[in-house]
Amino acid sequence: MSDTEIAIVGCGPKGLYALDSLCEAARRSPQHCFTVHIFEPSAHPGAGPIYDPHQPEVLLMNFPAGLINAWTGGRGPSFLEWALRSPKPVDAGDYVPRAHVGRYLFWSFERVVAQAPSNVRLIRHKTRVDAVTRNGDRWHISPQNIPVDHVLITTGHQDGFRQSATETRDHIPSPFPIDRRLTQTAVPPNSTVRCKGFALTFIDTMLALTEGRGGVFTLSATGYTYTSSGQEPRRIAPFSRSGRPMRAKVEAALFTQPKDDAFWDERRAELSHILRAPNATFTHHIWPAFLSFSDQVLGNPSGTSADFFTHRTKTTFTADEIRQDLRIGYDIAMGRRAQDSAWALAEVWRRCYPQLINWISHREIAPDDALHFRQIAAEMERLAFGPPAQNIGKLITLEQGGIVSFDHMSGEAAADVTINATILPAGGAELAAPLDGLLRDEHLSIGTLGGVRVDKNAHAVTRDGIAKGLSIIGRATEGCVLGNDTLSRSLHDLPENWAAAVVQNARQSNALEPSV
Numbered sequence: 001m002s003d004t005e006i007a008i009v010g011c012g013p014k015g016l017y018a019l020d021s022l023c024e025a026a027r028r029s030p031q032h033c034f035t036v037h038i039f040e041p042s043a044h045p046g047a048g049p050i051y052d053p054h055q056p057e058v059l060l061m062n063f064p065a066g067l068i069n070a071w072t073g074g075r076g077p078s079f080l081e082w083a084l085r086s087p088k089p090v091d092a093g094d095y096v097p098r099a100h101v102g103r104y105l106f107w108s109f110e111r112v113v114a115q116a117p118s119n120v121r122l123i124r125h126k127t128r129v130d131a132v133t134r135n136g137d138r139w140h141i142s143p144q145n146i147p148v149d150h151v152l153i154t155t156g157h158q159d160g161f162r163q164s165a166t167e168t169r170d171h172i173p174s175p176f177p178i179d180r181r182l183t184q185t186a187v188p189p190n191s192t193v194r195c196k197g198f199a200l201t202f203i204d205t206m207l208a209l210t211e212g213r214g215g216v217f218t219l220s221a222t223g224y225t226y227t228s229s230g231q232e233p234r235r236i237a238p239f240s241r242s243g244r245p246m247r248a249k250v251e252a253a254l255f256t257q258p259k260d261d262a263f264w265d266e267r268r269a270e271l272s273h274i275l276r277a278p279n280a281t282f283t284h285h286i287w288p289a290f291l292s293f294s295d296q297v298l299g300n301p302s303g304t305s306a307d308f309f310t311h312r313t314k315t316t317f318t319a320d321e322i323r324q325d326l327r328i329g330y331d332i333a334m335g336r337r338a339q340d341s342a343w344a345l346a347e348v349w350r351r352c353y354p355q356l357i358n359w360i361s362h363r364e365i366a367p368d369d370a371l372h373f374r375q376i377a378a379e380m381e382r383l384a385f386g387p388p389a390q391n392i393g394k395l396i397t398l399e400q401g402g403i404v405s406f407d408h409m410s411g412e413a414a415a416d417v418t419i420n421a422t423i424l425p426a427g428g429a430e431l432a433a434p435l436d437g438l439l440r441d442e443h444l445s446i447g448t449l450g451g452v453r454v455d456k457n458a459h460a461v462t463r464d465g466i467a468k469g470l471s472i473i474g475r476a477t478e479g480c481v482l483g484n485d486t487l488s489r490s491l492h493d494l495p496e497n498w499a500a501a502v503v504q505n506a507r508q509s510n511a512l513e514p515s516v
């Protein structure tokens with residue numbers, strides 16, 4: 001019986017989940033042998049650059065530690081269980097440094113490797129793959145030109161850090177990696193800085209240039225105070241088209257939910273009923289239900305959330321509106337103020353997200369419905385998936401102290417340095433190698449919501465069917481698969497499905513091989 005040769009291209013969290021799933025599926029099929037080539041240029045597979053264990057500790061997760069688990073079925077420790085051994089205790093509601101999570105992910109990778117079943121041979125290549133090409137029945141992985149039967153591409157943010165972009169004295173193409181890009185030579189103390197973007201990457205940049213340079217935030221009953229280190233820029237001015245800020249995530253220990261689980265179970269049951277209808281659309285059925293749920297959470301008159309959302313999305317925020325919105329979101333998150341429609345809509349979005357993922361993923365929805373969904377999802381990203389409250393508290397403090405300025409949102413103000421604090425769009429819009437070449441060679445296609453099309457086993461869908469042996473999981477498929485640019489292992493089962501299909505395929509191929 002011949003080995004099945006597999007390549008996993010990119011081994012961040014999704015590559016790790018796929019590798020683990022493959023080992024599990026292969027363990028249940030001991031008579032078949034698998035050779036897995038893992039291509040990952042970074043020093044810490046499993047973590048990759050986003051969870052690099054050596055990045056500054058001021059860069060935090062945007063979801064609480066209690067939700068982090070790289071393992072399924074209790075086969076390994078959750079992040080909280082693993083962190084019990086670290087000197088600093090971690091609570092379920094803590095927003096921990098991404099570096100800390102990176103240490104857990106790298107440890108998990110090494111555990112998967114150490115516990116791989118004897119019918120799985122792992123070969124690591126510390127290489128960036130620049131092309132994947134088809135030759136007969138097999139895929140060739142370059143630069144080494146290694147032939148394989150199956151290739152899974154999990155390159156995530158690909159070149160999201162714009163590593164090849166030109167860096168000039170006054171322009172920094174990405175703040176990441178922070179320790180290389182935001183040095184005191186590149187962004188001198190007392191300089192003026194413009195930041196393109198006003199979302200999570202801006203907040204990372206702001207913290208790296210302040211707290212990351214020795215400034216100290218102190219929390220008291222009235223909020224944070226900031227003691228300067230003298231190493232930070234004189235002014236950090238974000239700019240963005242809408243000016244609309246992200247809303248803070250709530251501090252679970254301080255916050256009281258207005259409705260109990262029974263309320264949400266009923267809403268989810270109602271949504272399931274809506275989603276089962278064969279003619280359901282996002283625009284006419286799902287979104288109106290979300291708006292209505294949002295009014296019900298707060299006991300508001302029908303139409304309150306719809307009016308709020310329409311007004312918000314039509315408004316370019318002034319500096320005063322930004323201040324006010326950040327303050328409202330922060331006070332709600334800290335349990336000091338009654339929830340508003342922004343919070344209620346975000347809560348509906350988060351609570352119903354798994355159902356929305358199931359409904360919309362792999363579905364070709366009508367172009368106008370797709371456009372409407374994309375516009376709403378972009379705004380809901382700001383409302384539902386924002387930073388931890390502490391980071392919004394720090395932003396408010398730095399703005400009050402004059403280090404951050406909201407007065408240059410149009411981006412026209414002059415500055416010593418401009419930092420591009422945006423992340424390249426997800427989906428098929430800006431594919432890097434090796435995905436760009438595969439698209440050019442028509443082994444991939446793009447769906448109406450903008451993502452690389454895959455089926456439920458992560459197999460690439462071309463215009464003519466399935467590209468045999470080619471699979472993609474992660475950010476490039478965003479749109480075809482909703483919300484998979486996350487650390488969560490429980491929201492999607494593509495790694496498990498992909499692994500099961502590879503092992504099943506090996507069984508079928510071996511059954512067809514002539515016996516000697």
Ligand SMILES: Cc1cc2nc3c(=O)[nH]c(=O)nc-3n(C[C@H](O)[C@H](O)[C@H](O)COP(=O)(O)OP(=O)(O)OC[C@H]3O[C@@H](n4cnc5c(N)ncnc54)[C@H](O)[C@@H]3O)c2cc1C
Nearest residue numbers: 010011012013014048061062128129155156157474486487
């Ligand atoms: C700054 C930042 C902060 C984030 N914070 C959070 C958070 O708090 N919570 C959350 O849920 N999500 C967060 N995310 C989303 C994050 O993308 C996911 O959590 C997760 O990293 C997705 O995993 P992935 O494996 O799909 O992609 P990635 O983590 O991007 O991993 C892809 C891997 O592929 C490798 N690679 C890329 N190109 C090639 C190539 N050509 N050849 C070989 N290897 C290649 C990379 O080195 C990398 O290791 C954040 C994203 C960013 C950018």
